[in-house]
Amino acid sequence: xxxxxxxDISVEEFLRDYWQKKPLLVxxxxxxxxxxxxxxxxxxxxxxxxxxxRLVVQSPDGTDWQIxxxxxxxxxxxxxxxxxxxxxxxxxxxxxxEASEIIEQFRFIPNWRYDDLMVSxxxxxxxxxxxxxxxxxxxxxxxxxxxxxxxxxxxQNSPRRPDTPVMIMTEWEPEHNWILEPGDMLxxxxxxxxxxxxxxxxxxxxxVGFRAPSHAEIMRSFTDFIGEKLTSESRYTDPDLTLQDNxxxxxxxxxxxxxxxxxxxxxxxxxxxxxxGKFVTDPKYPELDQRPEQPATVAEIREALKEGDLCFxxxxxxxxxxxAGQDGEIQLYADGNCFKVSGxxxxxxxxxxxxxxxxxxxxxxxxxxxxxxxDLYNQGSLYTE
Ligand code: SIN
Ligand code: CO
Numbered sequence: 498x499x500x501x502x503x504x505d506i507s508v509e510e511f512l513r514d515y516w517q518k519k520p521l522l523v524x525x526x527x528x529x530x531x532x533x534x535x536x537x538x539x540x541x542x543x544x545x546x547x548x549x550x551r552l553v554v555q556s557p558d559g560t561d562w563q564i565x566x567x568x569x570x571x572x573x574x575x576x577x578x579x580x581x582x583x584x585x586x587x588x589x590x591x592x593x594x595e596a597s598e599i600i601e602q603f604r605f606i607p608n609w610r611y612d613d614l615m616v617s618x619x620x621x622x623x624x625x626x627x628x629x630x631x632x633x634x635x636x637x638x639x640x641x642x643x644x645x646x647x648x649x650x651x652x653q654n655s656p657r658r659p660d661t662p663v664m665i666m667t668e669w670e671p672e673h674n675w676i677l678e679p680g681d682m683l684x685x686x687x688x689x690x691x692x693x694x695x696x697x698x699x700x701x702x703x704x705v706g707f708r709a710p711s712h713a714e715i716m717r718s719f720t721d722f723i724g725e726k727l728t729s730e731s732r733y734t735d736p737d738l739t740l741q742d743n744x745x746x747x748x749x750x751x752x753x754x755x756x757x758x759x760x761x762x763x764x765x766x767x768x769x770x771x772x773x774g775k776f777v778t779d780p781k782y783p784e785l786d787q788r789p790e791q792p793a794t795v796a797e798i799r800e801a802l803k804e805g806d807l808c809f810x811x812x813x814x815x816x817x818x819x820x821a822g823q824d825g826e827i828q829l830y831a832d833g834n835c836f837k838v839s840g841x842x843x844x845x846x847x848x849x850x851x852x853x854x855x856x857x858x859x860x861x862x863x864x865x866x867x868x869x870x871x872d873l874y875n876q877g878s879l880y881t882e
Contacts, residue, residue, distance in 0.1 A: 502526045502682065508605045516606075517633065517686050520647050522675050526682035527602075532639035532701060533595035536618045539701075540574055542586050542593075543567045547785060549587040553625050553663055557581050562626060562661040583623035583695065588781060589703075590614040591814040596703075601853070603635065603705055608850065609777035609818045612708035619643065619695030619702070627671075627692035628664040629655070633707040634685050636693070638677040641700035645683055646692040648672030666690060677702075710776070722772040723762050733758070770820050774830030778816040783833070787812050787877025795867040802859055808882045809870060810854040815878040817850045829869075831878040842866050849873075 503511045503523050515521045534542070543550035550567030557580065565573070567586075590597035596614055603611070612632065624643075629651040636645070648671045658665040669690055676696060677683060685691050687709070693702065710718075733754060741748060763769060780787075801807055811817055819829045822837070829836040829846045838846055842865050848855050857870065873879040 502602050511684075512605070515684060515686075519686065520673065520689055520691075521684040522673070522677075523682045523684075525680050527599075527637055528680040530599065530637065530639060530680060532703065533598075534589055534593050534616055535640075536699065536701065538593070539584060539586055539589075539616055539618050540569075542589065543569050543584060544571075545592075547782070548592060551585045552577075552582065553585070553623070554578065554582040555623075555626070557622060559626075562663050562665060564662045577620075580620045580695075580698075581622040583617055583619035583625060585615060585617040585625070587615050588613040588814070589616045591782070594810075594813055597813045597853070599637070599703060600705060606707060607818070608816060610707045610709065611816075612706040613781060615704040615706055617702045617704070619693070619700040621695050621698050621700075623695040623700070624693045626661070626663050626665040627669050627690060628666060629688050629690050630685070631687050631711075632709065633687055635705040636677070636683045636685065637703040637705070638679055638681045639701045639703050640679055641695070641697035643677050643700045643702060644694045644696045645675045645677060646671035646673070646694075647675070647683070647685065647689065649690045650688050651690050652688060715776075718776050719769075719772050722775070723768070767822075770822075770828065771835055774818060774820055774828055774835060775833050778818055778830040779833040780814055780816060782814060785814065787814060789874065789877065789880070792875040793871050795864055795871055798857075798867045798871060799862075802857065802862070806859060807857045808854055809849075809857060809874070809879045810882065811849070812878055812880055817878070819846050819850050831873055832876060834876060836869060836872065838865065838869060840865070842869055845869065849879075 501508050501511070503521065504526065506514075506521070506523075511521070542548050543552075544567070546568050548567065550569065552565045552567070552569065552573065554563045554565075554577070555561060590600060590613060596616070600611065600614060619641075627646065649669060651666060651669075656667045658667060671690065671692065675683065735751075735754065737750075798807070815832050817829070817831050819827050822828055824839075825843065826837055826839045827843045827846050829838060829849070836846075841863055845855070845866050846869070870879065874881070
């Protein structure tokens with residue numbers, strides 16, 4: 498595997514010319530990739546209560562579309578038609594640790610932009626129909642063949658069928674028509690129209706998906722975060738009020754005062770940074786309790802280290818990011834929580850954010866370092882082998 502998954506195109510060139518701009522087809526991007534989850538395992542995952550899955554079935558002429566949401570049962574699969582259906586399972590990397598390895602090839606995008614690995618299996622003719630997403634996605638063909646029609650930018654106002662439970666865009670002329678074979682990869686930017694159609698009976702696609710918060714989510718989350726910390730005495734004030742001609746007028750001075758309320762919170766870097774770190778590392782499935790049955794203490798970790806090195810692994814469903822603070826301090830954000838560290842713990846934090854596992858050898862570790870590991874372990878963001 499070369500350093501760049503884009504063949505002759507370097508990662509820098511990809512970011513400059515394609516990322517969020519235009520689609521890119523890469524033949525043989527992952528020639529040796531052996532998919533850790535096959536069709537049977539995928540169907541097995543879709544039977545699980547906590548796993549998010551969908552089954553999309555269409556009539557062969559494309560007039561009728563049906564969607565069902567998991568968890569499914571064995572009958573669901575026994576009663577499927579011969580062709581024109583697809584099963585899609587979200588966050589496969591959360592459930593199958595080996596599946597998360599492919600994500601490491603995409604770490605040139607910041608951790609916090611990553612969403613999940615979705616895996617789909619399609620029969621001949623199966624797919625979710627012509628649509629666009631608001632996310633960047635890398636589609637890796639792992640088995641069988643899929644035809645991809647790609648092109649054009651779309652948005653909320655683009656014409657679509659009103660009578661289908663999945664987005665089926667009408668009035669669409671794709672610019673590209675590509676058949677992907679195992680190992681090939683296709684990058685699709687947000688809002689670019691695409692339609693993947695199973696071109697064999699065993700079509701499997703791994704989708705490495707990225708997310709970008711909407712402005713609505715950013716505004717709501719930030720104002721909630723600030724609002725929760727304020728007392729009712731923090732209020733609009735106007736000791737400089739002067740007589741106005743019409744009491745009904747909202748004067749420009751009032752508008753300016755409200756603007757200053759907003760900007761005072763926005764200009765506080767520490768607060769804005771803390772909100773952003775917590776917001777972007779919130780787990781995808783916060784309702785899943787990942788905490789260990791038995792919490793660990795610093796003394797227990799020290800004791801365990803006497804027996805040998807310890808390997809701490811980031812929970813596959815966990816999000817880790819950090820930001821550099823003032824005076825050499827670092828803020829680690831893990832699953833929506835903030836840990837402020839300094840000194841020798843900073844290197845531990847940057848290592849934890851850089852790679853999915855860290856080996857703690859039998860050397861010298863401070864209480865602060867081991868406390869951080871204990872805290873992350875106890876909140877379920879790290880586990881040990
Ligand atoms: C897929 O069917 O594997 C990809 C679905 C999509 O285009 O979003
Ligand atoms: Co899509």
